Structure formats: C-alpha cells, structure tokens
Amino acid sequence: MFKIYEYNKSRELFSRAVKVIPSGIYGHQGPAEGCYVPVEAYPLFSERAEGTYLYDADGNRYIDYMCAYGPNILGYNDPEIDEAARRQRTLGDCTTLPSARMIEFAELLCDTVNIADWAFFAKNGNDVTTLAVMTARAHTKRKKIVFFKGYYHGVSPWTQKIDYSGVIEEDVMNNLYVDWNDINALEELFLTHKGEIAAVIGQPYMHGNFADNTLPEADFWQKVRRLCDEWGTVLIIDDVRAGFRLDLAGSDHYFGFEADLICFCKALANGYNVSALCGKEFLKNTVSGISFTGSYWLSAVPFAAGIACIEKMRRLDLPKLLIEKGTRLKNGLIDTAKKYGYDLHVSGVPSLFYLRIADDPSLMLHQEWIAECVKRGVFFTSHHNHFINAALSDEDIKLTVDIADEAFSVIKNRHS
C-alpha cells in the first residue's frame, strides 16, 4: 500500500497566487488548462526537483513524467549542464555584444540537425514558429498557411483560433486547415488555392491533447514534401515538443523526409531558456532580411547549457535510450492493466507516450486511474502526452508500474 499524498501547502500557495496572478497559475502549467484532470488529485506548486523526481510544496516526491512539459530531457539539475552554465555565468550572460558561445552553438546544431545550414536563436517556441511563418511569407510572397487539425504552434494570434479571446479575424483569415494524414485533402487545398500557399506547418506526428497520438501513415510526409516542392511552398516542422526525443538529427529525419525549416525549444538546453529555428541555405538571406530580435536572445548562459546538452545527448545516443525506457514502461503498464481486465492504449513514440484506457468513452475511468497514480507519486496527466528523461532508472520504471498496479486495483474495486 502506497501512501496517499495531501496537498495542503499547494492549496495555500494557490490561494495566495490567485490574488496577484491571473488564474493563479496560467497556461499549460495551470489547473484551468485541462491537463490536470481531476484537479484535486494534483499538487500545484513545486519545492525542488532532482533527476527524474519532482518534489511538491508539501514535500511529496513524484516520478515526473511531464519533465516540465519537455525541457527536462537529461534529468533535473544535470551536473554537467549546470557546470557548463555556471562557468559561462562567471564570464557573462546577457551583455551588449554576443559571445562566441552563440557561434559554437549554431555550429553544433548545423553538425547535428540534418537539414540545418544555419540556426537562429530566440526564447520561446512561439518566437521561432512565428519567424518560420514570416520567413515563408517573405520567401514566397504569399499569405496562406496550412495547419493540420489538432495542431499547437504556440500562442501568437496568427496560430490561435477565431473564437479564442483576444483574437481578431484578421489574425487567422489566411489559415487553412486539413485533417492529419489526409494527403488527398491537402492536394485539394493546393489546387483550390493555387499559388497562394506560403507554408505547410506541422508537428512531426499528431501529439495533440485529448486524443490518441497518431503517427504519420506510410509515405505521408514524403507526399507532403512532394506537394510542397511542386507548389513552391515552404515546409515547416514544429519540433518544439518532440525534438531530440525521436532523433537528434530532427524528427523529419526520423520519419525519412526533409523539412525546409525546423523549430526547436524545450529539450534544446535541458531547461535553460532558449529556442532555435534551423533551416536550409536557400532561406538564410530571407531570414536575414526580417526584423526579429529580443532583449535576451543572445544571452550566453543558455547557449553554454545548450552546447553541453547537445554534446551529452549525442554521446548517450539519447533518443534511442529514451525510446527504450519508454517502451519498457509502456509494456509494463499494458501488462499490469491486463491483470485487471483493462485495455490500456499507449500511443505516440514511447519517449513521448500518450495514455488512455480503452472502452471508456467518457474518459472518467481513465481520469480516476490517473488520479490514483498521481496521489501515490507518479506524475501522469490525463489528456497530454508524457515525456521520458535520461535520469529515469529501471527502478523508477518498476516503481511506476507497481503504483499503476495499485491504482488499477483501486478503480477495479470501486467499480465492481
């Protein structure tokens, strides 16, 4: 029997937070966004983190499968990355001129990412998806952008939806939408909007929320690539979430095609704040001509951390390792579910797995099971993909399966 966690301090902190912060906690880390369902099963504030573990404000420990929603790829507070960052900090971080770390980081990315002839650094995934779309528009002198339904490319008005608060029709009137994996519909869009489509933007596979994650069908991306070539359209891969967990050379490389532009953030520097747009040579001058800059974009500490992170990921052949760990966990969870007669669907690439109990259309049973896992120290979410990090050990995986087992038994007893 595992201890059941309580969240008194988290709740006290939240009641302080709502007084001075909109929503108390806003965005994807907040209880209002829909990742924490049921919200009463979740802690809301952390005290510290180490390796694969998150400790909440009440001192409860979790095996953290959200990994800060991606950034934690090597383990929290990885000593090698933190030491590289610390050394750079004694020299300088955000200064009037950039340091040579910027060049070294760009050179390393060009050497690591298959399509990268250059790199441009910013702070948010959103910064680089926006720059990618501006680059496509500048290059093609066209306006329209194709999105795959279920997409997420950040929070700029151009990538939001017309019924979202603060968005006006002009923000999104050049957006076209097509179903994931529907190559015929995409072909039709190109025919309907002849010579008007600046870019197709997509995540490497559909890893959206509230739905099983879906890989590309055979040759889907190759056909998209062909259509883009045929129509002179820029192909943008948003690798902000999946980047470096499938393939260090880029998730386009994993699926056997070449993007023109690829967007990275999250796992790029193990949590140090930096994002990058990488692209092919033919777009480099276009990017140079775009007015795009930010106060902290050339800060040297995140570059030093990013260099150390990429080097360590290369040394570990990390995506392979994370997919292996994720596969072991996936098999363990599915087998345990079976013992209780549950059919657990685990979708997506195992380093980014998505969970759903089948034959549960209301998702209530699934949410109950997730809640019982969380309250015993396994930080899953009900409707968002999860993330594996390098510090997750075989013992952690075994403990996760044991807790999942007890959680299954609790819901089985409750409903029989």
Place this chain on the structure above:
Amino acid sequence: MFKIYEYNKSRELFSRAVKVIPSGIYGHQGPAEGCYVPVEAYPLFSERAEGTYLYDADGNRYIDYMCAYGPNILGYNDPEIDEAARRQRTLGDCTTLPSARMIEFAELLCDTVNIADWAFFAKNGNDVTTLAVMTARAHTKRKKIVFFKGYYHGVSPWTQKIDYSGVIEEDVMNNLYVDWNDINALEELFLTHKGEIAAVIGQPYMHGNFADNTLPEADFWQKVRRLCDEWGTVLIIDDVRAGFRLDLAGSDHYFGFEADLICFCKALANGYNVSALCGKEFLKNTVSGISFTGSYWLSAVPFAAGIACIEKMRRLDLPKLLIEKGTRLKNGLIDTAKKYGYDLHVSGVPSLFYLRIADDPSLMLHQEWIAECVKRGVFFTSHHNHFINAALSDEDIKLTVDIADEAFSVIKNRHS
C-alpha cells in the same frame, strides 16, 4: 593619449558566425541594424563582463553605456542577484510545477509598481506587449490600436510595418498612427474611429532611434488618459526600455498618470530572462481568459533573480541614483564639447540619455566622434539611447569625459 583598440578576433569570429547564423549577428545587437555606425569602429563579440565594464573578444575594456540594451541595471554579475539565482538553481528552475518564487515576485511587483494589481510573467518584452494588445481587444471587443509614430513595441507582426519583410497587410490593417505629443490629432482619431479603438500603446516618452528623445509635453499623458477614459479605451504603457530607470513605481507614475497595463522586461531581473505584464484589477479576469503560455515562462531562477533585483533597486532608491549619475555624465560631456566649440545635445531622461552633436545635419561629425570614443573604451552608439547602471562610478564618469575630450580633439583637428 589613449590606446586605439583593434578588433581582429571580433572580425574572425564574425566571419565564422555568418556561415551558420543569418546576418552573423541578427537584431539590435548586430552590425546590420544601424546602432553601430560606423561599424568598423565597433567590436562585435564579447569575452566577458563585470560591473559597468564589457571586455570584447580582443580583450579590450569598455565602460559600457549600452548595458546589454537595458538589462544591466545593477552592474554585470551583481553578486547579490547572482547568489539569489544560484540558490534557486540548486532547488530547480524549469520544472513541471511553478515554485512559490512566482507568487513572491508577483506580490513584490504589486507592492512596487503603482498600478499593479497583478502580474503575468513571460520571456520577451514582445510577449507582454502582445498580451496587452490581446487583453485590450478582448476587453473592449474592438480591433484598432493607436501607436505613436517612432514607436517600438517588439517584433510580432502586429507591431511591424507593412513594408517590412514577412509582414502581410492583415497584420497591421487595424493600426492607427499619430504624432507624439499631438493631443489634437489623437482626439480626432477617436472621433473618426468612434467606438473602434481598443487601445492606445505608447512608451512613456519618445526614446526612439535616429532622433533626439522627446519628453511628453505638460499634461499630454493626463489628456491621453482622459480621452481613453472617455472612450472606454485601454491605455498600455510599454516600459520595456525605460522601466525602473525613471521610477520603480512605473514610468507612468514618474509622469503623473496611471496606465491600465504596463509592460516590463530588460531591467526587471538584471539580465536574467524574464518579462512581466502588470495591470489593474478590472482587466485581471480578461487576461485569465486568454490562451497565452510558453515553455519556460514559469522558470524559477529568473523569478529569484527578479525578486533580488527589485529589492536591491528599492533599497538603493535606484532611479534617483541613475538619474544623478546620468546628469553628472551629461554635464561633463556638454562642457567638454563646448571647449572645442561643439554643441552636444543630450536628450531624454539622463539615466537613458541620447547624444547628438548639433549643427551636423548629416550626422557624420557625430558618428566620427562616437567612433573615436568607442575605439578608446567608451561604448556609446551613434543613434540609440544609452543606459546607466548602478556600478558606474565617479571615476568611470571622469574617464568617460576624458576619452570624450580626446575624441573631440581628434575630430576638431581632422576638420580644421
């Protein structure tokens, strides 16, 4: 006679940079942007920084009056701020849940900034100007935004210009423009666009590039405030550049009026990467309803640094101190210019001074003088405002004036 600097290593690094980075160095820190004129007088890469000094890749030392374009407000590598950040880093930075540092920072800002009933944190100034405009549109259910000509509010497409690369007409078709300090023109805009104006957005005074900086005329802001109240329009102050160098309570407070929303970045955490939107209570729920988030936005290290930075700025009564230092420098430079028969105009608030030699319509003489200063160790720019930081000593100011004196003598000899 001061030593004349050479930039061999900077140039070597730049030739490496252009191979893997668009423009080599992009944005406001790059040689293409127009701040470094003449570019051959400038170093391009830094090796380290400390206090008020920047050391370039060739080991040359500068008294740095750009302060990373604002972030360096207490001195580079301030030990107090760095220690607060280091302590937080051992606990955790970017983790799955926010830490209590987020709440403490929001509480401190609400206690410091006059109009702040709440705070929302992000990474770029651009993030929070965008959120401000979205908030105004959501609150008013209107589209149009009034800008003061000469403005800069970041790089999102909505705040760029139609002839800029990558921008489409839909991005900017709801923008209205009015001359700075022209209250009658603003009043007319409100009459022409009755019930259509969501927001007026402005810097606290006109501190744009390539022009003398201009303070608001008497009662200008009070009249703008009255018009906004009359028409139900949200008044947004973009304090990204000037924030905390005029008044810790906000630059609106310095000029005796109240913004509805105020945007901070740069000096908020002495270079640690964080920005903030602060606002009045009546807009808090509207902000809560907007979909706005980012991978690193709740990172705890920049919050810890921001708390330490605000506390130290309060203890030092910093804006007063920076304005005093700026005033001493300004008077020294003007007096030295006079010795050589030059009329040096120093505009803007002295903690953010802008320089121009008068009776020099081509600006060539001014640029020559700036070049001679830079090559001797005073990092000025020709057409951008400057920044004062707390670590600038009286000896630094004296040395600056001595170098400026020699630079005046060089151009005097050259042109007589």
